[in-house]
Amino acid sequence: MPRLILLRHGQSQWNLENRFTGWVDVDLTAQGEAEARLGGERIAQAGFRPAVMFTSVLKRARRTGALALQAAGLSDIPIVEDWRLNERHYGGLTGLNKAETAEKHGEDQVRVWRRSYDIPPPPMERGNAWDFAQDPLYAGQPIPDTESLKTTLDRVLPYWDASIAPRLKAGEDVLIVAHGNSLRAIVKHLFAVPDDRIVEVEIPTGNPLEIDLDANLKPTAARYLDEGRATALPALA
Numbered sequence: 001m002p003r004l005i006l007l008r009h010g011q012s013q014w015n016l017e018n019r020f021t022g023w024v025d026v027d028l029t030a031q032g033e034a035e036a037r038l039g040g041e042r043i044a045q046a047g048f049r050p051a052v053m054f055t056s057v058l059k060r061a062r063r064t065g066a067l068a069l070q071a072a073g074l075s076d077i078p079i080v081e082d083w084r085l086n087e088r089h090y091g092g093l094t095g096l097n098k099a100e101t102a103e104k105h106g107e108d109q110v111r112v113w114r115r116s117y118d119i120p121p122p123p124m125e126r127g128n129a130w131d132f133a134q135d136p137l138y139a140g141q142p143i144p145d146t147e148s149l150k151t152t153l154d155r156v157l158p159y160w161d162a163s164i165a166p167r168l169k170a171g172e173d174v175l176i177v178a179h180g181n182s183l184r185a186i187v188k189h190l191f192a193v194p195d196d197r198i199v200e201v202e203i204p205t206g207n208p209l210e211i212d213l214d215a216n217l218k219p220t221a222a223r224y225l226d227e228g229r230a231t232a233l234p235a236l237a
């Protein structure tokens with residue numbers, strides 16, 4: 001039966017600075033690089049040899065993946081990048097400090113923007129310093145100006161169905177290296193987590209999440225490979 005490993009990128013410079021990041025292409029910190037390597041070592045210890053690694057177009061995920069594969073002795077596997085695995089687009093909050101935004105708008109409002117399922121942050125205005133509309137990375141793509149977790153899932157899911165699920169259904173093991181919210185979207189889908197319960201899922205950085213699947217891609221078991229840094233997982237249906 002296929003095995004899937006989800007790996008959230010290591011600490012980024014804006015994680016460290018506590019800024020809303022979304023699609024801004026910030027790099028890993030030294031700690032983030034170390035987390036990535038450690039994640040790779042855990043993957044090797046688990047005897048996991050994926051047929052392919054999927055990742056986003058953002059360097060904090062791509063570099064986490066490359067560092068983890070190197071540490072696991074798996075640098076030879078194919079890598080597929082796609083923007084549909086990007087972090088959720090943080091709209092007009094992009095670049096702002098999370099604590100300062102909570103002081104300005106209140107903790108409750110910021111919690112809604114960060115963790116409600118279907119309420120997106122205010123849209124990014126065209127011409128904003130972090131506007132990606134003209135970025136050649138996304139040329140010709142229907143990119144959003146803000147996203148909730150729900151609309152993140154709406155763009156992750158067609159990619160999952162078209163590109164990732166067929167590999168798993170063919171019996172291949174797959175590694176996905178992506179972001180807190182694009183991975184929460186995949187977890188929500190796989191475990192059929194109700195809309196109001198996905199808030200409870202917080203995937204730690206650099207801690208590989210192994211999910212064993214049946215032939216219909218329904219999870220039969222799940223565990224974090226670094227048990228000391230594990231967080232709660234949704235129940236198996």
Ligand SMILES: O=C(O)[C@H](O)COP(=O)(O)O
Nearest residue numbers: 019020021022087114180
């Ligand atoms: O984009 C970001 O700021 C982070 O990667 C995820 O942020 P969150 O914890 O607010 O969802």
